[in-house]
Amino acid sequence: MLDSIPNNVNLENNPKLQRALQRWNPNFLDWWREMGPGGFQEDRIYLRTAIGVGQGGWANYDYVTMPEYRWGIFLANPRQGETIHFGDHVGVPYWDQVPGEHRKDLRRLVVTQGDTEPASVEQQRLLGQCAPSLLDLRNLFQVNVEEARHLWAMVYLLHSYFGVDGRDEAEEMLERRSGHPDRPRILDAFNKPISDWLALFCFTTFTDRDGKYQLASLAESGFDPLARTTQFMLMEEAFHMAVGETGIARVIKRTAELMREGKDPESVGAIPLPVVQRYVNEWATASYDLFGSEDSSNAAAFFAAGLKGRYQESDNSRYPDHVALDDVFEAKIFEEGSWTTRQIPLRRAMNACLLDAYVADCKRVLERWNAVLKEHELSERITLPSVRFGRHMGIYSGQCYDIEGNPSDEQTLQSRMVDWLPSQADYDLVKRSMVPVYEPGKIANWIAPQAKGVGGQELDFEYVQFH
Amino acid sequence: MQAEAISESSASRPLLETQSHPQQYKHWKLRVEGPAAYLILDVQEGGGYLPGYALKLNSYDISVDVELADAVTRLRFEHPEVSVVVLTSARERLFCAGANIFMLRGASHPFKVNFCKYTNETRLAMEEASAHSGQYYLAALNGLASGGGYELALACKEIHLIDDHSSVVSLPEIPYLGVLPGTGGLTRLVDKRHVRRDLADVFCTLAEGVKGRRAMEWNLVDEVHPPSQWEEMIAKRVAELVREGATQQGIALEPLVKERRGNEIIYKHLTLSVEPDARVARLTLRGPATSTAETPLPDNAAQAGSGWYPLALFRELDDVLVELRFNFEEIGLILIRSEGELESVMALDRQLRARPDDWFLREVRLLIGRTLKRLELTARSIFTLIEGNSCFGGFLFELALASDRIYMRDDADDPAGIALSPLNEGAFPMGNGLSRLAQRFCGNPEHPRRLDTGKEPHLSAQQALDAGLVTAAPDELDWEDEVRLAIEERTSLSPDALTGMEASLRFAGPETMESKIFGRLSAWQNWIFQRPNATGERGALTLYGEPERPRFDRHRT
Numbered sequence A: 001m002l003d004s005i006p007n008n009v010n011l012e013n014n015p016k017l018q019r020a021l022q023r024w025n026p027n028f029l030d031w032w033r034e035m036g037p038g039g040f041q042e043d044r045i046y047l048r049t050a051i052g053v054g055q056g057g058w059a060n061y062d063y064v065t066m067p068e069y070r071w072g073i074f075l076a077n078p079r080q081g082e083t084i085h086f087g088d089h090v091g092v093p094y095w096d097q098v099p100g101e102h103r104k105d106l107r108r109l110v111v112t113q114g115d116t117e118p119a120s121v122e123q124q125r126l127l128g129q130c131a132p133s134l135l136d137l138r139n140l141f142q143v144n145v146e147e148a149r150h151l152w153a154m155v156y157l158l159h160s161y162f163g164v165d166g167r168d169e170a171e172e173m174l175e176r177r178s179g180h181p182d183r184p185r186i187l188d189a190f191n192k193p194i195s196d197w198l199a200l201f202c203f204t205t206f207t208d209r210d211g212k213y214q215l216a217s218l219a220e221s222g223f224d225p226l227a228r229t230t231q232f233m234l235m236e237e238a239f240h241m242a243v244g245e246t247g248i249a250r251v252i253k254r255t256a257e258l259m260r261e262g263k264d265p266e267s268v269g270a271i272p273l274p275v276v277q278r279y280v281n282e283w284a285t286a287s288y289d290l291f292g293s294e295d296s297s298n299a300a301a302f303f304a305a306g307l308k309g310r311y312q313e314s315d316n317s318r319y320p321d322h323v324a325l326d327d328v329f330e331a332k333i334f335e336e337g338s339w340t341t342r343q344i345p346l347r348r349a350m351n352a353c354l355l356d357a358y359v360a361d362c363k364r365v366l367e368r369w370n371a372v373l374k375e376h377e378l379s380e381r382i383t384l385p386s387v388r389f390g391r392h393m394g395i396y397s398g399q400c401y402d403i404e405g406n407p408s409d410e411q412t413l414q415s416r417m418v419d420w421l422p423s424q425a426d427y428d429l430v431k432r433s434m435v436p437v438y439e440p441g442k443i444a445n446w447i448a449p450q451a452k453g454v455g456g457q458e459l460d461f462e463y464v465q466f467h
Numbered sequence B: 001m002q003a004e005a006i007s008e009s010s011a012s013r014p015l016l017e018t019q020s021h022p023q024q025y026k027h028w029k030l031r032v033e034g035p036a037a038y039l040i041l042d043v044q045e046g047g048g049y050l051p052g053y054a055l056k057l058n059s060y061d062i063s064v065d066v067e068l069a070d071a072v073t074r075l076r077f078e079h080p081e082v083s084v085v086v087l088t089s090a091r092e093r094l095f096c097a098g099a100n101i102f103m104l105r106g107a108s109h110p111f112k113v114n115f116c117k118y119t120n121e122t123r124l125a126m127e128e129a130s131a132h133s134g135q136y137y138l139a140a141l142n143g144l145a146s147g148g149g150y151e152l153a154l155a156c157k158e159i160h161l162i163d164d165h166s167s168v169v170s171l172p173e174i175p176y177l178g179v180l181p182g183t184g185g186l187t188r189l190v191d192k193r194h195v196r197r198d199l200a201d202v203f204c205t206l207a208e209g210v211k212g213r214r215a216m217e218w219n220l221v222d223e224v225h226p227p228s229q230w231e232e233m234i235a236k237r238v239a240e241l242v243r244e245g246a247t248q249q250g251i252a253l254e255p256l257v258k259e260r261r262g263n264e265i266i267y268k269h270l271t272l273s274v275e276p277d278a279r280v281a282r283l284t285l286r287g288p289a290t291s292t293a294e295t296p297l298p299d300n301a302a303q304a305g306s307g308w309y310p311l312a313l314f315r316e317l318d319d320v321l322v323e324l325r326f327n328f329e330e331i332g333l334i335l336i337r338s339e340g341e342l343e344s345v346m347a348l349d350r351q352l353r354a355r356p357d358d359w360f361l362r363e364v365r366l367l368i369g370r371t372l373k374r375l376e377l378t379a380r381s382i383f384t385l386i387e388g389n390s391c392f393g394g395f396l397f398e399l400a401l402a403s404d405r406i407y408m409r410d411d412a413d414d415p416a417g418i419a420l421s422p423l424n425e426g427a428f429p430m431g432n433g434l435s436r437l438a439q440r441f442c443g444n445p446e447h448p449r450r451l452d453t454g455k456e457p458h459l460s461a462q463q464a465l466d467a468g469l470v471t472a473a474p475d476e477l478d479w480e481d482e483v484r485l486a487i488e489e490r491t492s493l494s495p496d497a498l499t500g501m502e503a504s505l506r507f508a509g510p511e512t513m514e515s516k517i518f519g520r521l522s523a524w525q526n527w528i529f530q531r532p533n534a535t536g537e538r539g540a541l542t543l544y545g546e547p548e549r550p551r552f553d554r555h556r557t
């Protein structure tokens, strides 16, 4: 079994890791069969498998049944520098073991990140049954096996660097279940069901993008194995976000075409733009919460210890000061009837800094979506909800802001919610559109086809061979 | 040599409100359902005692504990029909995150110490209620219980933890704050729950805590239940534990009548009069009216109500001690006097011990016992002054026995007298389990027996001195000077040295879990609170939640 695990972590000569994986792997496969994509485990999928980190090494396409997928363990190539470049330990050589002093914080970071990976597989497990095309179906499974590989990546860290405790945590990853009343996943957004493809595309756009920013900040870590593990995960994450972004763009395109033809999108089984907007609002807001509180002592501790940096922390032109002790972050907040500026010591505001970078990124995505509307000469636009809207976490939680971030009151919010967040009617409408299409080259009516195939194949390639 | 007094004064804070009532609770909900009561923690973030910190995550400050203490006492008097008290929270996945760190950081040293003491006294009251009042405390931890939150659970007879694969119990004070889970946490872990010392060592340094099955295996909790069965399992356990059919009718604890007038607080049976310059507080209690003493106890003793003298007086005493601790930090010496008829006191003393099985009398005796312990645990010098019109007899003489010194005036024209009763031999045990008489003569166990308390012996000043019951018995010519000098001398000494000396001398004899907790709280915890590694500029408590990380002085003592 171990021979077939692609890796660049010298697994062959690491008896400790071998032993841990030997015990964990059967449980992982059980989990995959139980919680992985439902109904497609025996089918042959045209998937990409990473077998190395070099050029071409991580992009090999072939048919494989998912339980036989070769999940691997990879570290990105060594980094440019050799010493920690932010926080209190600037200039100290990168750690290649977990320093005891930082064990609890590192464990928390790895466990929290790791838990999201299998969670998203669980959230998406029934979507195959209403895929709009074979290529979409194949892309879903690609995302799923890669999220499972991300679980492997985090489990590798737990097994290799966190002792007995790490092994226990690795087991727990397989025991928690998204949305389970008794054993829920750690973060709220990962307990929300993803029951249709519009939600999937929103999730991969917004929630996977949170993942990107979390991984990027961990890729700055002074703990070298964590930094290089997450750096490699980022390559895969880019594909997931592309699935999301192009997915929504295709939904918008299809709807725009229908609108140009003078048709009511809903009447032909497509999705009206206001529904898309409400889905965007729902998932963007839930994803903002994943960044944690804007004012966080944990975030300060992680930065101080050199465990988690800002987005692209090593870029000196982006951040002239990597110690971040003298600056403050200013957060606008409406309190007691007027706007005030809350001055948060910069280190405590690291979550807010990361969220800022994330929001800027999301805005670029929305610009590309809106370009589609523009091309179709439509005046409608998709907008990003304010980071103050509907928050359950951080300094804006428990406060009342409208979708644009203007102060409001509970009563107004209540009456406007149907405009801002999906209603049951919206979910039902989307659900009705979700008609499975499994014929090569064909596409469901609610979404435009992809621009091109994957792995050098045409759009009408048989991406999934049903058994 | 006169050193300039340097201290942060309690005068710079608003007065702490020491009394509460369920209708005024901000942080707790008390629900009584027949034989079961539910104490539900739902801390109001902005409802703390002082401004400047928000009580996030169900963390607590003194205002939360004043309400809890009220609830624990009230349940015993007002709801004797209750046999199980469930302690839980109104929050999802969160029981209690412990004492609020930002409150602790901002607090003066005396305030911190008194806060810790008070919270532990409340916890002991819960344990006493479980042991002696038939009110079984069950902690239903429906989410994270960390630090003081878990310490609170440790004070319950039984701990249930929700098993949702993330909720933990933890004592993270050492790894996070560089201080101790010292308000009973460490001691209850090993002395009460008998957690193995090495596992306890791991637990107390494991910031992330322990969850589910392992928490049970280590005996940190008694049972774990998954969320889907949580309510049902707790209800089931409560149903197993309750004693149905209790018919006792509780009494209302009427609000204390209490008036502040200048440097005085005047209660119905008690006046506190402080002299800030002299750093002395005079505590004068007024004995029962003759008519009160002559009224026989009703058949149902509880009908005597919260106005019954022994109960009313000791509720006032309990309150005044909390006042002294929090609102009069600079007072160094408490002078206790009494005025009244010794015979009236003795008549009430007889009533108090008349029916050993009566629930109401039991609760009054227990409350007197708790108050006496609170007195002994008050870090002030305590002198009792006995004069001609004093009425220190039986249960009231315990106040004298709890003092550091007793002065009794030997005046032929106005003779002072004291009296003993069987209550002095164990009705009000000290924290170490001994009666004050037994502890006073711990080198001579025969002596208390020779005093023959069953005969209610009355002693003059000279007899009391001979019997070792008072420290000194100056005659009428020496009295004024002796007492004045003793007071002035006492208040001139180092308050810290006195605190240490008194705590060392007051509790001779064996140790109990209770005495250990207070001993370690007053010594280790307070030492650490003073050390730079905790509260220095780069100390862990100072820098908790700040951008900077602590830096330790690595020398071990």
Ligand SMILES: [Fe+2]
Pocket (backbone or CB within 6 Å): A117, A146, A147, A150, A211, A237
């Ligand atoms: Fe991932």
Ligand SMILES: [Fe+2]
Pocket (backbone or CB within 6 Å): A147, A208, A211, A236, A237, A240
């Ligand atoms: Fe992803």
